[in-house]
Amino acid sequence: MAEKKSLAKEFSKGIIVENPVLRLVLGTCPTLATTTSVKSAVGMGLAASVVLICSNVVISALRKVIPSRVRIPAYIVVIASFVTLVQMVVKAFAPALDEMLGVYLPLIVVNCIILGRAEAFASKNAVLASAVDGLGMGVGFTAALFLMGAVREILGAGSFLGLSIPFLSANPMLIFILPPGGFFVFGILMATVNKLAEKKGKPKAELKGCKVCPMAASCTLHSCEDSQEKEKQEVSV
Amino acid sequence: MEMTKGLISIVLTAILTNNYILAKFLGICPFLGVSKKTNTAVGMSAAVIFVMAIATAVTYPINTLLVSKNLEYLQTIVFILVIAALVQLVEIILKKYIPALYSALGIYLPLITTNCAVLGVVLLNIDNGYNFAQSMFNSVGAGLGFMLAMVMFSGVRERMEANDIPKFMQGLPITLVAASLTSVSFLGFTGMVENIFG
Numbered sequence: 023m024a025e026k027k028s029l030a031k032e033f034s035k036g037i038i039v040e041n042p043v044l045r046l047v048l049g050t051c052p053t054l055a056t057t058t059s060v061k062s063a064v065g066m067g068l069a070a071s072v073v074l075i076c077s078n079v080v081i082s083a084l085r086k087v088i089p090s091r092v093r094i095p096a097y098i099v100v101i102a103s104f105v106t107l108v109q110m111v112v113k114a115f116a117p118a119l120d121e122m123l124g125v126y127l128p129l130i131v132v133n134c135i136i137l138g139r140a141e142a143f144a145s146k147n148a149v150l151a152s153a154v155d156g157l158g159m160g161v162g163f164t165a166a167l168f169l170m171g172a173v174r175e176i177l178g179a180g181s182f183l184g185l186s187i188p189f190l191s192a193n194p195m196l197i198f199i200l201p202p203g204g205f206f207v208f209g210i211l212m213a214t215v216n217k218l219a220e221k222k223g224k225p226k227a228e229l230k231g232c233k234v235c236p237m238a239a240s241c242t243l244h245s246c247e248d249s250q251e252k253e254k255q256e257v258s259v
Numbered sequence: 260m261e262m263t264k265g266l267i268s269i270v271l272t273a274i275l276t277n278n279y280i281l282a283k284f285l286g287i288c289p290f291l292g293v294s295k296k297t298n299t300a301v302g303m304s305a306a307v308i309f310v311m312a313i314a315t316a317v318t319y320p321i322n323t324l325l326v327s328k329n330l331e332y333l334q335t336i337v338f339i340l341v342i343a344a345l346v347q348l349v350e351i352i353l354k355k356y357i358p359a360l361y362s363a364l365g366i367y368l369p370l371i372t373t374n375c376a377v378l379g380v381v382l383l384n385i386d387n388g389y390n391f392a393q394s395m396f397n398s399v400g401a402g403l404g405f406m407l408a409m410v411m412f413s414g415v416r417e418r419m420e421a422n423d424i425p426k427f428m429q430g431l432p433i434t435l436v437a438a439s440l441t442s443v444s445f446l447g448f449t450g451m452v453e454n455i456f457g
Binding site (some may be wrong): 052098103105125131178200208216220 | 274281282285286287332333334339374382383426429434436445
């Protein structure tokens with residue numbers, strides 16, 4: 023029973039409390055680039071989720087085999103293999119989606135959510151827990167993208183899932199599906215989430231820089247922490 | 260003549276109309292993370308230009324090889340590994356032989372391995388069917404555009420520090436809204452390059 027409860031917790035944390043996009047601020051590139059319509063946003067979310075779940079399972083299963091010194095390259099190979107598989111499947115069965123996502127489909131490889139979960143969760147936990155963690159994070163990512171995509175498509179194109187909405191479709195605010203609209207909607211969503219988090223007494227979302235960077239551990243160069251500390255020292259001086 | 264014109268147009272498009280950060284959303288993490296101060300923004304973008312140029316120079320022949328063997332589907336895996344190894348190699352070489360450059364760019368190099376702008380430029384060069392010269396010019400242009408956006412935005416952020424911002428907008432939200440306005444200013448370039456060279 024206790025096990026079930028903890029699995030449910032692993033699943034649900036990714037959706038709200040630790041939502042990868044809106045709380046952990048990871049994977050911002052696809053969030054901004056592919057949310058011009060609900061369809062491409064959800065497509066991106068699903069593709070990334072599949073890669074995330076599969077790579078979490080494989081990395082978790084191999085966690086005792088991969089030497090820790092070469093783990094990052096090993097994770098990248100696993101992730102890149104799954105991205106290639108997803109790319110082939112999408113190209114074969116959903117060519118329209120492939121066209122919409124374009125270069126962002128192969129770029130799932132460098133999505134920090136996936137490498138971040140591999141490093142932070144899958145490398146330390148059992149296979150089932152990692153799969154559930156991947157599923158939860160994937161759902162959270164897709165939900166955040168859906169929200170962004172819905173806002174941008176409704177305001178920017180006056181439609182939802184391609185169906186035009188009366189009144190709005192007559193004079194759509196084109197700027198929302200152009201790049202500036204992406205930044206703007208993301209900023210406002212982030213402010214809303216921060217406001218809600220504050221009400222519940224949770225810390226607001228911030229770019230945690232090196233702490234969540236999956237490369238942090240392999241950063242032999244004191245690039246991350248040292249430069250931050252230096253900056254602090256400079257400020258205090 | 261025709262060729263130089265084409266190359267100049269590729270560079271200007273990459274810098275202004277198709278800016279990698281503000282129009283294509285590639286490399287948002289360093290854009291939001293490392294743009295607090297102008298000097299770090301310059302250092303980071305110099306490192307990005309450097310890595311983009313080298314990555315393109317190395318992946319172009321590799322891609323030709325992959326295409327000739329009908330292995331295009333391996334592009335993603337091969338490129339990300341080549342770029343990761345390359346960044347490590349560049350780091351070691353710089354550390355040993357050009358310490359001055361290393362101390363300027365070194366700390367930013369590990370951050371670039373998983374930067375989507377670098378992998379993105381390599382993949383887009385192939386998608387666009389560019390030849391070697393065009394690829395190199397596109398990569399350097401993308402890097403310069405990256406630098407322009409970073410430096411401009413770091414100026415915006417430095418001024419923002421002193422302002423009184425509503426509490427719920429502080430931090431990331433106001434940064435994103437400022438990025439949105441910076442991006443609007445780049446929309447003004449739409450069609451300009453095509454008009455000059457078209």
